[in-house]
Amino acid sequence: MSYRILATLIAISILFTTLAFSANQNNIQARVFIDAKPQLNQFYAQHLDVVNRNYNYFEIITNQDELNELEAIGFRTEVVIDDLKKFILSRYDKTRPMGGYMTLSEINDAVDVIVADHPDIVSAKVDLGQTIEGRTMWAVKISDNPNVDEDEPEVLFTSAIHAREVITPLVLLNVMDSLTDKYASVPYIQSLVDNYETWFVPVVNPDGYYHNEVIAPGGYGMWRKNRRDNGDGTFGVDLNRNFGYLWGYDDIGSSPNTDDQTYRGTGPFSEPETQNMRDFSIAHEFEISVYYHSYSNLYLWPWSYNLTTTEDEDIFVGLGDSACFLTGYTPNYINPLYEANGGTCDWYYGEQTLKNKSYSFVVEVGTYEDGFWPATSRIVPLINENYLATLFLIEVIDSVEQAMVPKPPALILEDTVDHSSYQVEWTHPDPFNPGVNYELVEYSDYSQVTDPADNFDNFINNGFTLGYSRFHSDYSSFYSGMSTANFSGYLTTRNPVLIKPGDIFRFWTFYRIEDDYDY
Numbered sequence: 001m002s003y004r005i006l007a008t009l010i011a012i013s014i015l016f017t018t019l020a021f022s023a024n025q026n027n028i029q030a031r032v033f034i035d036a037k038p039q040l041n042q043f044y045a046q047h048l049d050v051v052n053r054n055y056n057y058f059e060i061i062t063n064q065d066e067l068n069e070l071e072a073i074g075f076r077t078e079v080v081i082d083d084l085k086k087f088i089l090s091r092y093d094k095t096r097p098m099g100g101y102m103t104l105s106e107i108n109d110a111v112d113v114i115v116a117d118h119p120d121i122v123s124a125k126v127d128l129g130q131t132i133e134g135r136t137m138w139a140v141k142i143s144d145n146p147n148v149d150e151d152e153p154e155v156l157f158t159s160a161i162h163a164r165e166v167i168t169p170l171v172l173l174n175v176m177d178s179l180t181d182k183y184a185s186v187p188y189i190q191s192l193v194d195n196y197e198t199w200f201v202p203v204v205n206p207d208g209y210y211h212n213e214v215i216a217p218g219g220y221g222m223w224r225k226n227r228r229d230n231g232d233g234t235f236g237v238d239l240n241r242n243f244g245y246l247w248g249y250d251d252i253g254s255s256p257n258t259d260d261q262t263y264r265g266t267g268p269f270s271e272p273e274t275q276n277m278r279d280f281s282i283a284h285e286f287e288i289s290v291y292y293h294s295y296s297n298l299y300l301w302p303w304s305y306n307l308t309t310t311e312d313e314d315i316f317v318g319l320g321d322s323a324c325f326l327t328g329y330t331p332n333y334i335n336p337l338y339e340a341n342g343g344t345c346d347w348y349y350g351e352q353t354l355k356n357k358s359y360s361f362v363v364e365v366g367t368y369e370d371g372f373w374p375a376t377s378r379i380v381p382l383i384n385e386n387y388l389a390t391l392f393l394i395e396v397i398d399s400v401e402q403a404m405v406p407k408p409p410a411l412i413l414e415d416t417v418d419h420s421s422y423q424v425e426w427t428h429p430d431p432f433n434p435g436v437n438y439e440l441v442e443y444s445d446y447s448q449v450t451d452p453a454d455n456f457d458n459f460i461n462n463g464f465t466l467g468y469s470r471f472h473s474d475y476s477s478f479y480s481g482m483s484t485a486n487f488s489g490y491l492t493t494r495n496p497v498l499i500k501p502g503d504i505f506r507f508w509t510f511y512r513i514e515d516d517y518d519y
Ligand SMILES: [Zn+2]
Pocket: 162, 165, 293, 294
């Protein structure tokens, strides 16, 4: 009898310990190392909350239980920030509520003020529909004759589709303030407002945004998804995995598991928030659509479902490079971290039946150090660094081709010239986007070369050595070495080589790739 009581007591005390532990778990930022090849797929299968990656580790937001589980199945881990709440709060200006970030009602109030103060150029708030918890999603348009749908090009800017990316509504509110406050005094702003219809949805995920206020009232919440009750004790669908273009294409970056941060939902557009954005976007013609996220200082564009480019890559590069010139961000950094189906980028561009294609971007505001809740002192710099690029994306809506690098002129010239006086003519292959100026370089002394690869006389060498164990002719070859990391080297010819249509460049190569890593 006494034995039974003791056993029951132990069981109860274990239960209490576990419950208390779960409830008080800190958010931890930690690295998970990939020490052996099979761990890579094993890692992906966990669908963790990845915020950064390096060549041999992923950085995740996690908790002690999850870290213990990862270690138990063989991963080596290293804690980077052991208490994210403490870390985030330590960087706040304590005199400002939530370190300077805004609550949902403060954002709504700020929009109300902009609408009330500038009814001549700001539309009444447009009700996009309800969220799953019954909140209203709002859009406003800034344009002349704002409550009329004029025949002007339209652009869409949104933020906070991910609840914890709290710098993003501030980026949009700053642009809205500027367009309205400077309308009367700055001709450039006036032309943007008068000639275009610029739409803003400052909070795409109000339920998730509000949830962070509840679970972390000081401003350090890490909730990302919406607040769908998944019916199994878990909550939330990742709205940026719930859009309908190739939804559920595979499980890379998009998870079928309800408790994952990238859970894509039960079907395409299963969530009211994405349905509302879809219907609103179909009802308009957004030439460009931009979803602000944080963080990583990036401009991303389609495709996201796999790591390939669209047939409009030239235009995306033109727009993205220009925006990155203005922000200092990196254009379309091809990184498997951002491979995922069901995102906004792919739907806005790829859905071309229900609506026109839209040049769609994801902007990742802020650096790795900034994280999801940047220091108070970083708010103004982050807002400012995105300001001009946002205006640029309004300015180019109806002339996206002009953001492209002009095509080189088509020369009308004999193949070779052997006299000192000759005439050069050229045509513009793209009259809509001619170069501002051209540089014409005269080359002479062309040579035809057969190189036996036994010295570098014909090349400017960067990274190669001579190898003697394999060769095609004679006794040597250019050798890149056996590399454990990425090899990046090149050979540049010293003398120009005249290449005419139909010419062939031929070389022999030997290579070995590493299983599961190189393709
Ligand atoms: Zn995001």
